[in-house]
Structure formats: structure tokens, C-alpha cells
Amino acid sequence: MHDQANSGEQPASSASSTPSRPFAAVPGGVVLGDGLPEMRTAARAQKIAEAFRLLNDGWQAADDTEAAKEAAAAKFGAAVEACCGAGLHIGITYPVGGGPDPTKPTEFEKAPVFRQHCLTQEQEASDEFEGLKGVYLFTNDPDRVRQMTREYLKHHLGDGRLPNLAVHLHASGLLLADYDKPAEVAAYERALRFGDPDAYTEHREHGPTVRTPGKLDAQGNWVHSDGGHTYFVLPEGEEGGSGTVGSDPDKWSIIGEQGKYALLPGSVRTEGRYECTGARIGVAGPWLLKNVKSTRKPASSARGSRTLRAVAPDQGTTPLDNWGRAQNWGVLLTGDGWTETGSGGCGPECRQWQHPAASSARSAIVHAEGCGEDYNAGHDGQWPLHVFSESHPQLESGTYTIAQYVQFTLYSGDWAAFRSGEDIDNYEDPEHMKSSLALVGALNSPKPLDAGPILDGEIVNEEVETARARYDDYMVDIPTLMATPPEPPNWLEEGFIAKGRYYGLTAAAKSGKSILTYWMAGHWALGRSAFDSARKFDPLTVLYLDFENGPNWLRNQLTKMTFPPTVGEHLKVAQYPPLPALNTREGGKELALLVAMVKPDVIIIDTVSRTVSGDENSSQVWSDFYRETIMPIRRARPDITIIRLDHTGKDETKGARGSSQKMSDLETHWVLAADPRKRDNLTLTLERSRFDGYAEEIHLRRTDTPLGHVIPTGKAGSGGIVWDSIDAHRAEYEAVNATLDRLGAPNSISNAKAKDLLKKNGERVGSNDVLCAALRQRKDRDEAPGIAAGEDAA
Numbered sequence: 001m002h003d004q005a006n007s008g009e010q011p012a013s014s015a016s017s018t019p020s021r022p023f024a025a026v027p028g029g030v031v032l033g034d035g036l037p038e039m040r041t042a043a044r045a046q047k048i049a050e051a052f053r054l055l056n057d058g059w060q061a062a063d064d065t066e067a068a069k070e071a072a073a074a075k076f077g078a079a080v081e082a083c084c085g086a087g088l089h090i091g092i093t094y095p096v097g098g099g100p101d102p103t104k105p106t107e108f109e110k111a112p113v114f115r116q117h118c119l120t121q122e123q124e125a126s127d128e129f130e131g132l133k134g135v136y137l138f139t140n141d142p143d144r145v146r147q148m149t150r151e152y153l154k155h156h157l158g159d160g161r162l163p164n165l166a167v168h169l170h171a172s173g174l175l176l177a178d179y180d181k182p183a184e185v186a187a188y189e190r191a192l193r194f195g196d197p198d199a200y201t202e203h204r205e206h207g208p209t210v211r212t213p214g215k216l217d218a219q220g221n222w223v224h225s226d227g228g229h230t231y232f233v234l235p236e237g238e239e240g241g242s243g244t245v246g247s248d249p250d251k252w253s254i255i256g257e258q259g260k261y262a263l264l265p266g267s268v269r270t271e272g273r274y275e276c277t278g279a280r281i282g283v284a285g286p287w288l289l290k291n292v293k294s295t296r297k298p299a300s301s302a303r304g305s306r307t308l309r310a311v312a313p314d315q316g317t318t319p320l321d322n323w324g325r326a327q328n329w330g331v332l333l334t335g336d337g338w339t340e341t342g343s344g345g346c347g348p349e350c351r352q353w354q355h356p357a358a359s360s361a362r363s364a365i366v367h368a369e370g371c372g373e374d375y376n377a378g379h380d381g382q383w384p385l386h387v388f389s390e391s392h393p394q395l396e397s398g399t400y401t402i403a404q405y406v407q408f409t410l411y412s413g414d415w416a417a418f419r420s421g422e423d424i425d426n427y428e429d430p431e432h433m434k435s436s437l438a439l440v441g442a443l444n445s446p447k448p449l450d451a452g453p454i455l456d457g458e459i460v461n462e463e464v465e466t467a468r469a470r471y472d473d474y475m476v477d478i479p480t481l482m483a484t485p486p487e488p489p490n491w492l493e494e495g496f497i498a499k500g501r502y503y504g505l506t507a508a509a510k511s512g513k514s515i516l517t518y519w520m521a522g523h524w525a526l527g528r529s530a531f532d533s534a535r536k537f538d539p540l541t542v543l544y545l546d547f548e549n550g551p552n553w554l555r556n557q558l559t560k561m562t563f564p565p566t567v568g569e570h571l572k573v574a575q576y577p578p579l580p581a582l583n584t585r586e587g588g589k590e591l592a593l594l595v596a597m598v599k600p601d602v603i604i605i606d607t608v609s610r611t612v613s614g615d616e617n618s619s620q621v622w623s624d625f626y627r628e629t630i631m632p633i634r635r636a637r638p639d640i641t642i643i644r645l646d647h648t649g650k651d652e653t654k655g656a657r658g659s660s661q662k663m664s665d666l667e668t669h670w671v672l673a674a675d676p677r678k679r680d681n682l683t684l685t686l687e688r689s690r691f692d693g694y695a696e697e698i699h700l701r702r703t704d705t706p707l708g709h710v711i712p713t714g715k716a717g718s719g720g721i722v723w724d725s726i727d728a729h730r731a732e733y734e735a736v737n738a739t740l741d742r743l744g745a746p747n748s749i750s751n752a753k754a755k756d757l758l759k760k761n762g763e764r765v766g767s768n769d770v771l772c773a774a775l776r777q778r779k780d781r782d783e784a785p786g787i788a789a790g791e792d793a794a
Contacts, residue, residue, distance in 0.1 A: 040318075042593060044087060045233040045281040048174075051082035052209065052231075056276040058266040059162050069160070076162050077146065079266060084142040089171035091138035092118060092149055092163035093263065096270055109269050112137065112261070113163060117155050118148035127388050127397070135261050138168040164267035168260075170240040173233060175256040175284050175292065177208075180215075180227035187250035188230075195287025198596065198636060203230070205469060206279035210265050213272030225271075229262060232284035237415070241292040254292055285599075319424045320403055324380025327402050329366045336409060338363070347371035357391050364388060375399075474635075488693075492524060492540075492602075492641065493531055495695035495721055496670070496684065499601075502634065503643045504608075504663060507672035512682065512702060513645050514549055515557060516672065517604055519709055522563045524602060525570035531711050543600035544573045547610035551575060560707035572598050581613035583621050588628035595633055600640065603633070608644040622662040630665065664779075668694060682709070688776060697722040732766070736774035739763050747778050 059076035061068040083090045092113045094100075099108025100117065112134040115124060119137075123129050129137075139145065152163055169176055179188045193200040208228025215225075234240060240256035255262070263269070265276035330340070337356040344350030349368030354361045364387045367375040377383050382402045387395050394409045403418075411418040418424075489498035497503065497520070507513040520530040521542040529535035546554070554573065574594070580587035595603065605611060614621040633640060646662075648671070663669055668689040675681035684698040698721050700709045711720050740749065743757055751768075754775060758765050765771065 041233055041235055041283050042597065045283055047086040048088065048231070048233065049209075049279075049281040051079075051086040051088070052265050052276040052281075053278060054082045055079045055165070055264055055266040058268065058273060060268060061161070072162060076149070079165060079264075080142045080145045083165065083167070083264070084140045084145070087140060087172065088174075089138045089140045089168040090145060090165055090264070091135065091168065091261070092145065092152060093166045093267070095161045095164050096268060098161055098163065106270050109164075110166075110263060112166065113148070113152050118152045120151060128386075130397075135166075135168050135259055138166070138171065138261070140172075164269075165264045166261045166267070167264055169256045169262060170258045170260065173240065175232045175234060175240060175254055175288065176262055177230040177232070177252065177288070178227070178255055179208075179252040180212075181249070182226055183250040184252045185226060185228070187246050188252045191245060191252075191287065196282070196285050199282050201473070202280055202282075206277045208277060209279050209281055210262075211275045211277060213269055213274065216271055230279075231281045232288060233281060234284055238284065238289060243291040243293050245291050254288065256292065283597075318379070321380040323422060323424050324378070324382050324402050327382065327406075329382070329385065329402065332402070332405065333366070344371075346373045355392050357393065359391075360388075362388060363392070378402075489691070493520065493529060495693070495723070496698055497641065497643070498691075498693075499641050500639045501641060501691070502630065502665070502667045503641070504646060504666040504669040505643060505672060506646045506648055506669065506687075508648045508674075511672055511674045512679075513672050514546075514606055515702070515707070516682070516700075516709060517606065517643065517645060518544070518554075518557055519561060519707075521571055521602065521604060522558065522561060522567050525567050526563070530709070539570045540601035541570045541572065541599060542602040542604065543595065543598045544571065544604045544606065545577055545579075545611075546573055546575045546606050547577075548606050549575070557707065560704075562706040572600065579611070582611040582629040583613065583624040585628050587611070588632060591629055592632055592636075595637070595640075602641045602643065605642075605644040608646050616662075619662075622665070626665040663688070667691065680704075695721045695723050732770050733774040733777050736766065736771060737778050740774075740778065749775065749778070751775060 057075065059072050059079055061072040080090070094108045094111055094113060096106075096109060099111070100114060101107065115129070115133050115137060119129060137148070149163060153160060167174065177188055179185050189200065189203065192203055209231040210229040212227045212229060213225075214227060234256070240258070241254075242257040242260065243254045245252055245254065263274050265274050267274045333340075333353055338353045339356075341352045341354050341361040344352045344365035344367065346365065347368055347370040350371050351366050351368070352362055353364045353366060355363045364385055366385050367373065367383045369377075369383070371383070375384055375386070378401050380402065384399050384401055385405055386399045387397050390397055394412070395405075400408070406422065407413060407415060407418040411421060490500065491498050505513055505517065521544055523530035524540040525542050527537055527539040529537075549557075554575070558567070577594075579590050579594075582588060582591060608625075609616060612621050612625055630642065633642070666688075668691065669687040671685045671687050673683050673685070675683070680702040682700040682702060684700065686694050686696050699712060701712050702709055713720060739758065740754060743761055743763075745754065745757055749757070751772060754771060755765055
């Protein structure tokens, strides 16, 4: 990587790494709120992207006037605040011509400013900065960055030009994909296309997160000039590292290990400026993480690390923050054998402590309100502990939050063991969970398209080309499509549910539709068919949005079904999720974010009527539901299977209650009914489908020990699965509609009027069942997905 090499100043042996605040691991299993860590990560990525955009104009003075220099200083200060506010650990690097050796004007352009050029003499001699050099001086404290900048300017390097800014990737929880030459760019795009199609689409439109200025050799020839940096935020619980993908000449790099850094947008080298493209910053997925070699230390030898302190601007409400507020430094340290030895000397409430193995009474200081050393309380409201002693068995000298202290002293640095042992998840705040989801939804709400210039005909060629790039991927290549033979259904349950299709399952209340869908979902999550024990496949990730059933009910049912706890690795249940109404843009965007986070193979909505606002009998409600929620998911992930559950109306034979538009977007609709005389006998009836190959009826028997479902065997035509009848009738339905077309009947014609029209013209009417089925097909013509067909007639 051409701008991440260490400055030449290596950290002292005691300065092994820069610790960031421990990232929370995501527990497996069926847990309410499983998604929150990913939600927080996505929101953090958005905040970093906003900071990058702010940096893009740079902070170089336009000329040598005092006004220009003051304006540049203000931009620099805003850039520092934005980066630190986004949680980045940043530092200053030498600008063009601003290095320590004027005879080598370009040699130090990318190097972190040497400690003797950014620290005061007192700081250089202090314990806090002992052994810290180069990138290990980077911090997320904006005041400290400004102080180092002021000290740098006192040395009159670079004719008073402000330094560049760089980010320490590992301490900031970032990974960076680095590619410089066309072959490397192509290799990265291939990996991205198959690893994360959504990010690939974004990359095609915007390019990398940051365009780099390229590199000149000693003779002034371009070594490369087409490179870029794409940034990714690490998921909580993942450790940074580096790696390479592929081999020369199309090898590209992943950067994120300790000690690696990159110049930020707005920074300038001789070759040019680092430019933010405006692209979103994504969350690192498995396709990227599998190529990363982590720099995590083994838990058995984990120790605290020497670093500049990290600061937290506000108190938080995460489970970790709530846990921290319940702790007390005095109780913890006394219990571990520490002894309070007096005032810390830096504030009226700061206290000095000695650990059992130390000879000095000044092993550490617990800082407090009024501290003169500018320490701050963290997100948990607790002030930090600063350790001076090098003799503690688990801690090196450095600054620790109360969570880091417990993690390293009681759990050997193992974050997962700490989280489990301290029962962190039980400190969740439901109100915070609600506000977090609302925040992420707001951050990702789209801006409305300004169609004025288009409607007025004021479209320039650039706008046309932009539109072409945006819509090219959605245009169907008809010749290729027609020449490609159709793929057979990829059945999850033969004749019932196929992969990549959109289903409705309607039943009366208390008929057992939730039990049936959980039964299938659990089997799919374990990699097997629910009804055919011989069918195995890779485990499917199922996102079950449950608006009906509480945790006690769920625990009982999954236990009765004898599913192992490992079912939670792929069965992800969100109970009563606080999603906005899914017939709104806000609701659709929030669910899309949840889908991007979980990456499910199957989505189950139980029940769909709980997810919308407005009159259930209004066709507009269901048109909006499809357009805002279902269509974006199906467009982005056509391989996802979607199953939505619904209640029947008072007349169960008429299917789901509400507007007929509610059913029009479904590809296949099943109706589940229980035998009134024996409720364990169930029948699934195919009400409609746009595809061939489905059974007409499936008969099931619900079992009690274990709880489950079986397809009973029997003689042909009795019990089990009933085939072919739907296909046999299809020609009859088409013949009825062809006759009605010839007679000029509207698509919305009622049953009674259709009968009357056929009789008056001497046409055969046929059975009422055939006519009703034909008219249902006919009505579907007007009610295409996402387009309201008008309110139902009274």
C-alpha cells in the first residue's frame, strides 16, 4: 500500500499496539434484538462517510494572506472534529515540502510527524507518552490532535502549511481495500461482484471510497494513477488485520493490521489530492474477512496495550454502557488486592492506587470529575484508570475503561468470555433499541428525486449517461432470455415451496400456521427438508419477523419440536420488531437494512396485516407495501424466498381478509385449513399460482411427540399430496377468459354478470368453480404488482 507504511519510527517494545474499545460479539441463537450490533455498525459507517465528505475540500490555504490561513485553520479544525466524532483515531502527517529534511522534499510526505515535532518537551518526558512514536500517537481526542498540530507549526516546517491527516485503521475498526493499477481494480471488482453484489452496484456507480492521486517515480514518470481505497467498517466482534487477494499482476490488498494507516480525503501529496467520491462505506462481510489475517493476540497472553487515551463524547445506553454504570472502581480494585494510597494529584477526586505486586505506591490513578489532565468519562459514565506500573501480571502501562480492566484481569483479554461471564446482554435498554432502529432508518431514508429538469426537457448528456449507468443493469436482454432454457424449480418442500419465490399462506386464527412455518424454518436452518428426511442441503438463513408470538411461546414450541440450540445459528427471529409500517418508504428502507445485515435466504412475515398502517380494505395500502418493501428486496436479492402469513376473513373460503389487491402481487397463494372434527388434520389448498408444478392439495397431520407435521401415506388419490388437477383445469380457465375477451367483458367483471353475458350469447357456462377460478385469473391482469387497481367495489 503506497501510503500506509510506518513512518520509520517504530514503537518501542512496550508499545505493542493501539487498543480500541472492545467490540461486542454478536451472540448466536434466537434472541430479541440480535440485529442491534449490526445496526450500530451500519450507523457508524454512515457517520464516517459523512465525515469523509466534509474533509473533501481540504484545508490548504488559498494564498499567504492571514484571512486565507484563518479559513484553512477553521476547515482543519472542523475536519478533526468530524473524524474524532465518528470514532476515528487520527494523526498528523507531513505535508508537501514539510518534512524534517528540506533536501528531501517528498520523502516524508506520507510519514506521521515525528514525536519531537508534535510533542512538548514535558510530554516527551512524561510517562503517558513514553515509547509512543509515529502512528501510535494517533488518537480520537480532537483536543490532542489540535495540540500536536500547534506544536508542529511552532517548528516552522513546510512554510507554515497545515499537516495532512491520516487514520490508524486498526484502532479505528476499519479495513481498507487497496488497488492501484487497472488489473488490480478489475480483480477487486470481480471479488466484490461475487462477494457482495449490493456493494458491487454501489462501486460501479461511485467507484472507491477515496480516489488516490497515484505515484510518480524518481524520474517523474507515473507508476500508477488509477488507484483507490475502499473502506469497510469491521463488524462488532471482528479483529482487524491485513491480507492479499490473488497474485501478480492483479493482486490487491486488504489493510487493517496494527500500525497501518492511510491518508484521509483532503490530504495532498505532490501527485495530487485524496478525493472522497461520496460512496457509502460498507460493513466488511465474510467474503472480505476470510482473506484477512488477524493480528489478535492469543487470549492466554493478552495484555493491555500502551496508547494515547481514547475519549467518549456522550454517555451511551448500550448493554455495555449500562453494565459499566453498575460498577465501582473502588470495589473492583479493592477486591483484586489493590490499595488506595492517596490523592492522584491531578484533580480533587482523582485517587492513586498500588497493586499487590508493585513496589511503588503510584501504580495507577483512577481519574474523576475535575481532573486537570483532561481525562474524560466514557460512554458508561465511568472515568478511566491509567496504569503506570509495568509489573502488573495482566496489564501493561496504559489507559483502561472499566470494561477493559475487567476483560483483561478476569478474562485474560477474551471479549466473548467477558461478555458471557458478566451477562452483558441482560443490560439491554429496550428504549435504546427502539431509538437505534429509528436512527438507522433516518440515516438511510432516501432523498426524493427532483424530476423538474427532466419533465421540462432540460436534460444534458451527462445526466442521460448517468441514467444509463443507473438503469442498464435492470434492462432485460430479451434474445438471451429467450435462448436460455428455464431452470426447474429448486424445491425446499416439493410441490409446496420453491426457492426464490414469493408466497402467501392464509389461515384462520389458531389453525397452526405459525407452528407449521416455524417447523419448516427450523428444518431449513438445519439444512434439511421438513417433510422428506432424505433431502439435505446447505443450511438456509431464515429471518423470521414475528409480530404474533412471544418468547415463552417460542421457547416452548422449539423445545417440543426437539430442535437443538444450534438452530439459532441460521434461524434469526425478531420478535415484535419496531419497524415502521412496511407500506411506507421508511419501513421498506429499515427492513432492507435488516435484510442486508442478516443476509437471509428466506424471509417469513408473521403476520402481514400487523406490518401496515391504514385501511386493510384499501388497495393502495397493499400496492405501497409491495412497492416500498417487497419489490426492492426482490430486485436486489431475487434468490430470497419470501413467505407472508395472513388471517382469513369471516368466510374462510374467500381467503385472506382485506382488498383483493393484497393477493395480486403473490406468485403463489396457499390456504391452510384445519378439520373442524380433528384439528390435527390440516389441508393446504393451492388458491392460485403463476407457475406450474405445484400440488393442488397437500394433506398434513400434526404430531405431538415431537411436535411436528407429517404427510400421511395412502392410496393414490387419498391423503398425501394431490397433483395435476390444477394443470388439467388451466386450459378450461383460459378458454373461459378467451370467450369473455371476445364478448368484450372487462377484466373486473363479476361472477353474476359473467354468467349472464355467457348465457345471453349462447356460450357454455360450465361449473361455478371453473368460472370463479377463471375470473380470479382475469382480475389478476388489472392488479399487476405495485400498481393500484382502484378500491374494491362495494
